Amino acid sequence: MLVDNGRSNMLRTELEEILYCIRCGACLNVCPVYQEIGGHAYGSVYPGPVGAVYTPGAFGMGPWADLPQASSLCGACKDACPVRIDIPRMLLALRARAEEGGHTPRWVGDGLHVFRLLATRPRLFRWASAVARRVSRWFGPNGFDRLPGPLAGWTRHRHFPAMAAETFTARRRRQAETRGQS
Ligand code: SF4
Structure with a gap:
């Protein structure tokens, strides 16, 4: 053997x-x-x-x-x-x-389905990310010590930060404008 x-x-x-x-x-x-x-x-x-x-x-x-x-x-x-x-x-x-093999949890597949719906519709994506940013900051600028439901595993050993107040696109635009003025 x-x-x-x-x-x-x-x-x-x-x-x-x-x-x-x-x-x-x-x-x-x-x-x-x-x-x-x-x-x-x-x-x-x-x-x-x-x-x-x-x-x-x-x-x-x-x-x-x-x-x-x-x-x-x-x-x-x-x-x-x-x-x-x-x-x-x-x-x-x-x-x-x-x-x-069915090893992917159902909520992951459903979550990705929702993400694809949003990511392929830029206006909807911008609106949803603005809502998510605002909601995430309602709970404080430092984010979450505990997430609910299937996301709880993430915060069992670590912190989940709040979303940035400004989007990456907005920051890039602001920086480009600042460079253009100088
Ligand atoms: S780099 Fe990683 S995969 Fe490649 S030989 Fe080394 S340990 Fe193995």
Whole structure:
């Protein structure tokens, strides 16, 4: 019997490439998510971008379905990897697996549906973000110590900041006007 700790589960799958990993740690050190949340948050001996692929690939999606979501897909891990392992490609494959396997909570899908409706209608998006900004600041400029419902997990260990008083677009416009006057 060969004890391989789940590695053979990834053979001949879209995750096979992760088996080339030499455990150098380069992808960890450049990952902006890893730098913020640290290694323990990955819950496995393989942390960081490589762990976000390796752990669900070797041990199954089960409790690890969230790990592939812990990425901005910036591609820094792929650029830093001496073996040129395409981690972002496999993270996307795992996200698809999580979706197809019903591992994505219903409220996430519904929330993204609402976001898409707003994001594809600029006037509605501007109105909704103005309302959200105002509501978020009603509760104080420092944000929230506790969020309700399915969002409560976010504030269990951290603070949720209030939205900025000024939008990014408004700030850019103001700065451009200031530059134009000087
Ligand atoms: S940079 Fe590449 S080889 Fe190094 S730990 Fe990450 S995936 Fe493995």
